[in-house]
Amino acid sequence: MSTQQPGTAPIKPEYLLHRPAQPAPDDDAAEGSGNIRRHARDSRDARDEPRKSKAERKAEKKARSGMNTGRRFGKVRDAGVQLCYAIAGGGGCEYGEKCRNNHDVSLYLASQPPELRLPTAEDVKRMSVPLPLESQDESPMEGEGKTERDGGATATEGEAAVKSETRCPLFDELGVCQFGFRCRYLSAHSKLNESGVLTLVTDEDKRARMAVAGAEMNRLNAEAQKALRSKKYALPIMSAYHKEDTKDLAKRATKAPVRVTEGGAVIFGEAEQEGPMEVDDDVVEKRTGDAAPLEAAEDTPDVPMRWTEKKRLQWEGKTYLAPLTTVGNLPFRRLCVSYGADITCGEMGLATSFLSGGKEEWSLVRRHPSERMFGIQIAGSKVPAVVGAAEVIGRELVDKGGGVDFVDLNCGCPIDLVFKSGSGSALLDTPARLARLVAGMSRALGEVPVTIKMRTGVKEGRNTVHKLMPRMLGEGTKGSAGTEGEKGWMGVGAMTLHGRTRQQRYTKLADWEYIKTCVDAVRAREADEDLPRIPIFGNGDCYSGTAYWDTVAASGVDGVMVARGALIKPWIFTEINEHREWDISSRERLEGIRKYAEFGLTHFGTDTAGVNTTRRYLCEALSFQYRYVPLGILEVLPAKMNERPGAFRGRDDLETLLASGDSRDWVRISEMFLGPAPEEWSFVPKHRSNAYESQG
Structure with a gap:
C-alpha cells in the first residue's frame, strides 16, 4: 500500500531524496508555446473572464516577461568558411566566381571542427554516463573519474566518446549523402583518389534500391x-x-x-x-x-x-x-x-x-x-x-x-x-x-x-x-x-x-x-x-x-x-x-534516445544546421521523457499520468540522469550522440520550470 499523499507518485521510500521537488510542468501553458509563427502563447480565453483593468493587464504583462512567449531557435551554421552547397555535393556551381560562398573544399575542411561519431546500439551499452548537474550537492551516484566541466558541472571522463567507426545515417539509409563535404560524418562516404584528392563515395546498389523503395514521401514539387x-x-x-x-x-x-x-x-x-x-x-x-x-x-x-x-x-x-x-x-x-x-x-x-x-x-x-x-x-x-x-x-x-x-x-x-x-x-x-x-x-x-x-x-x-x-x-x-x-x-x-x-x-x-x-x-x-x-x-x-x-x-x-x-x-x-x-531499463531508454538522434539526422540533415536542429528536437523530447518514473521504484502499479513524483534517484547513475529536470542535462545527453553543442546554441524548454539556468 502506498505511503504517499493522494496525487503523488507512490515512490518507494529508499529512492526518495530529501530536497524540494521542482514545480510540476504546466502542460496547459506549454501547449501554445510551440512554433512562434503558427501559434501564439496560450492564455485563458478573455471571454471566459471579467474584463481586466489597464493596470491589471500591465501587471500581467510584466509578470509574463521572460517566459517562453517567443522561443526562437536560430539556425546554427558552419563556423569559418562557408562552402557552396553545389560544390559540397560534388557538382559545379552555376554562378562561378560570382557565388557568395567559398569553392575551396580543402580550405573549408581545415576551418571546421573534428567530424562527429554516431554511436551504434553496441556503443550505447559501453557509454559512460555524465553526472546530472542537479546532483552535485547531493548525488546518489558513485561515479569514478569525475572531472570539472562547464563552470562547476561534473561529468564522467569520455562521456561522449565512442570508439566506433564513423558512419553517416543518410548514407547508411540512402546510399548517398546529399550534404557531401558539409556532412559532419564525412569520412563515412569519402575517400582519397589516386591523385590524393578527397572525393565523395556513393553506394550505387543501395541508391538504386532506395529509388524504388522510396525514402521520405509526400514532397511537394x-x-x-x-x-x-x-x-x-x-x-x-x-x-x-x-x-x-x-x-x-x-x-x-x-x-x-x-x-x-x-x-x-x-x-x-x-x-x-x-x-x-x-x-x-x-x-x-x-x-x-x-x-x-x-x-x-x-x-x-x-x-x-x-x-x-x-x-x-x-x-x-x-x-x-x-x-x-x-x-x-x-x-x-x-x-x-x-x-x-x-x-x-x-x-x-x-x-x-x-x-x-x-x-x-x-x-x-x-x-x-x-x-x-x-x-x-x-x-x-x-x-x-x-x-x-x-x-x-x-x-x-x-x-x-x-x-x-x-x-x-x-x-x-x-x-x-x-x-x-x-x-x-x-x-x-x-x-x-x-x-x-x-x-x-x-x-x-x-x-x-x-x-x-x-x-x-x-x-x-x-x-x-x-x-x-x-x-x-x-x-x-x-x-x-x-x-x-x-x-x-x-x-x-x-x-x-x-x-x-x-x-x-x-x-x-x-x-x-x-x-x-x-x-x-x-x-x-x-x-x-x-x-x-x-x-x-x-x-x-x-x-x-x-x-x-x-x-x-x-x-x-x-x-x-x-x-x-x-x-x-x-x-x-x-x-x-x-x-x-x-519496467524498461535505463540502457533501453538510452537506446531509444540514440534511435531518435539517428532518425533526426536522417530527416533534418547531417550538416551543422541539421545536427543542431536534431539536437533541439531531441531536447524537446527529453523535456517530456524525464517525467517518467521507473516502474521498479514504485510501490503501486500501474503508474498514473496525473501523479507527480517528489525528488527521487534512479536505480543506477543513468536512470538518475534521465530523471533530471534540468534542461542543461538534456543538452548534455544530446552531446552523447551529437557531439558538443556550439557555444552560441541554447535550448529554452516549453515548460519554463525546467529552465533552471535562465532563472539564475
Whole structure:
C-alpha cells in the first residue's frame, strides 16, 4: 500500500531524496508555446473572464516577461568558411566566381571542427554516463573519474566518446549523402583518389534500391509550390463547391420565416439547424484569380465520390499516435513506430499556410515508409481555405504518390490563436460551418476518407458532442452538408474524441463515461439506419498498457489515441501491443534516445544546421521523457499520468540522469550522440520550470 499523499507518485521510500521537488510542468501553458509563427502563447480565453483593468493587464504583462512567449531557435551554421552547397555535393556551381560562398573544399575542411561519431546500439551499452548537474550537492551516484566541466558541472571522463567507426545515417539509409563535404560524418562516404584528392563515395546498389523503395514521401514539387505562392494554382473542385455553398447560404439567409427555439436552434422555414446561422466573411473569395491554371488542373471536376465509395478505415485493435504540435515530428513518429505504433498523423497544419505554399507547413506532411497508416491534420474555419488545402493534398500527394491514408480536420485545438479564428475547438459551436467543411473536404479528397478530432465541448460543464457525432454519419440528400432535408452530413471515416472541454485543458481527468455515451449514440444511429461502422477512438490520460485495454473495454471505443503518454514514454505502444507493463531499463531508454538522434539526422540533415536542429528536437523530447518514473521504484502499479513524483534517484547513475529536470542535462545527453553543442546554441524548454539556468 502506498505511503504517499493522494496525487503523488507512490515512490518507494529508499529512492526518495530529501530536497524540494521542482514545480510540476504546466502542460496547459506549454501547449501554445510551440512554433512562434503558427501559434501564439496560450492564455485563458478573455471571454471566459471579467474584463481586466489597464493596470491589471500591465501587471500581467510584466509578470509574463521572460517566459517562453517567443522561443526562437536560430539556425546554427558552419563556423569559418562557408562552402557552396553545389560544390559540397560534388557538382559545379552555376554562378562561378560570382557565388557568395567559398569553392575551396580543402580550405573549408581545415576551418571546421573534428567530424562527429554516431554511436551504434553496441556503443550505447559501453557509454559512460555524465553526472546530472542537479546532483552535485547531493548525488546518489558513485561515479569514478569525475572531472570539472562547464563552470562547476561534473561529468564522467569520455562521456561522449565512442570508439566506433564513423558512419553517416543518410548514407547508411540512402546510399548517398546529399550534404557531401558539409556532412559532419564525412569520412563515412569519402575517400582519397589516386591523385590524393578527397572525393565523395556513393553506394550505387543501395541508391538504386532506395529509388524504388522510396525514402521520405509526400514532397511537394517545386512547380506546385511556386504556383501556390503566386496564387496561380487552380482549384476547380474548391471553386465549384464554394459556388454551390455560397448559393445555398444566400438562399437560406433570405428564407422566411426565421425563428429561434428556446434551445437555441435556428429554424429557416420548415428546416431546422442546430447552432447559430453564420455566413463566411470570404464567401466571394476566389483562390484561382485571373492567372492561367496549371495544366494538370484544367479538367472539369469529376462527379463527387459518395461516402459509401470511399476507402474504409480498418482501425480496430490498432494503436494510434496523436498529432502533436512541435514534438510530433517525423523522427518522433518513427521512434513510436519502432515501439509498435500502427497509426500516425502529422502535426497540425494551417489550411491558409498550405494554400500559400509555406515551406514549413508542407514539411509537416512528410511521411517515412515505416509509417504504415499515415494521415495529415488540417486546421481552419474558412471553406475556401480548408477545401482548397484538401484539394491540393489530394492532387499533389494522393494522386501522385498515395502517401496519405486519411486527412483529419482539427476540431479540438484549444489555444487562443486558433480558437479565436473560428478554427479548432471553436468549430464545435458552429455545426453548420463544420458540416460544410467536412462535405467540401470529402469531395476534394476523392476516395481518401476525412476523419475528425474533437473535444467534448467548449465550456466546462457543457458537453455537447453527443448530439454532434451521430450527425456526422452518412451523406446529405443534396450531396452537400447543412441543406434542407438532410439525412446526415457528408460522412467522416473515423472520429476521435478527447474527453475534456476546450476550457478544461488538462486541469481535470478525461471524462471516459461521457466518451462512452457518445460512442453509444453513434453506434445506435449506425444500427438504426444500417450505416457502415466507422472507427471511434477516445483520447485522454492513457499512460499504461493495462489502463489502455481496461479503458477500451469499459468505453466501447475501438482504441485510444495516445498523446502525452507517448511523449513521456514512447515505449507505451510496446506495452499496449504486448498487454503488459514494461519496467524498461535505463540502457533501453538510452537506446531509444540514440534511435531518435539517428532518425533526426536522417530527416533534418547531417550538416551543422541539421545536427543542431536534431539536437533541439531531441531536447524537446527529453523535456517530456524525464517525467517518467521507473516502474521498479514504485510501490503501486500501474503508474498514473496525473501523479507527480517528489525528488527521487534512479536505480543506477543513468536512470538518475534521465530523471533530471534540468534542461542543461538534456543538452548534455544530446552531446552523447551529437557531439558538443556550439557555444552560441541554447535550448529554452516549453515548460519554463525546467529552465533552471535562465532563472539564475
